[in-house]
Amino acid sequence: GENVEQHPSTLSVQEGDSAVIKCTYSDSASNYFPWYKQELGKGPQLIIDIRSNVGEKKDQRIAVTLNKTAKHFSLHITETQPEDSAVYFCAAWDSSGSARQLTFGSGTQLTVLP
Amino acid sequence: GAGVSQSPRYKVAKRGQDVALRCDPISGHVSLFWYQQALGQGPEFLTYFQNEAQLDKSGLPSDRFFAERPEGSVSTLKIQRTQQEDSAVYLCASSSPGTSYSNQPQHFGDGTRLSIL
Numbered sequence: 001g002e003n004v005e006q007h008p009s010t011l012s013v014q015e016g017d018s019a020v021i022k023c024t025y026s027d028s029a030s031n032y033f034p035w036y037k038q039e040l041g042k043g044p045q046l047i048i049d050i051r052s053n054v055g056e057k058k059d060q061r062i063a064v065t066l067n068k069t070a071k072h073f074s075l076h077i078t079e080t081q082p083e084d085s086a087v088y089f090c091a092a093w094d095s096s097g098s099a100r101q102l103t104f105g106s107g108t109q110l111t112v113l114p
Numbered sequence: 115g116a117g118v119s120q121s122p123r124y125k126v127a128k129r130g131q132d133v134a135l136r137c138d139p140i141s142g143h144v145s146l147f148w149y150q151q152a153l154g155q156g157p158e159f160l161t162y163f164q165n166e167a168q169l170d171k172s173g174l175p176s177d178r179f180f181a182e183r184p185e186g187s188v189s190t191l192k193i194q195r196t197q198q199e200d201s202a203v204y205l206c207a208s209s210s211p212g213t214s215y216s217n218q219p220q221h222f223g224d225g226t227r228l229s230i231l
Contacts, residue, residue, distance in 0.1 A: 034219060043205055043222035089156050102220060104156030
């Protein structure tokens with residue numbers, strides 16, 4: 001089955017700096033890669049996603065890049081703000097077979113210091 | 115409501131009791147997923163429904179776990195004879211069906227925090 005590894009597990013940045021979180025996946029058939037933000041006591045909230053036919057996607061201060069050859073994808077947050085502080089999860093989805101499930105990374109606790 | 119609704123938000127049970135967790139998906143979403151999230155970890159897949167059909171239950175950890183969605187809308191996750199290792203947050207997500215090649219985003223509820231004493 002799919003295995004997703006995420007690094008780093010914790011990340012502290014100064015307000016206004018950029019933050020980068022990296023993930024690798026094992027199943028070359030995976031073709032959809034969402035990123036979720038989870039605040040304390042809340043469910044994961046989708047912030048951006050990318051499909052395997054695209055190399056990069058941006059949405060305001062957030063961008064995601066995908067390297068299918070290397071099987072890794074990254075989340076980039078620019079001009080970080082204190083409200084960006086949360087746990088971020090990457091995930092991978094393989095819909096080529098009968099599987100219908102997302103496999104999540106272990107999460108990155110991002111702290112933005114004011 | 116506009117989002118996925120889960121109830122109760124918190125559930126405390128004694129070891130050996132049965133519990134039932136409810137999920138109301140986003141209106142019109144035919145796909146529904148259950149995940150288990152241990153403290154400090156990412157969500158782990160339990161089971162998947164398309165309408166009322168349970169198409170994948172490969173993530174259910176034991177036969178004490180049972181899920182149903184009899185009318186293709188509300189779903190219930192039931193855990194029988196609970197054990198301490200069942201303590202976790204149980205998340206429900208729903209999505210539009212999409213095609214086999216193109217996936218639709220999964221939208222999560224805020225979960226039920228289950229504590230087994």
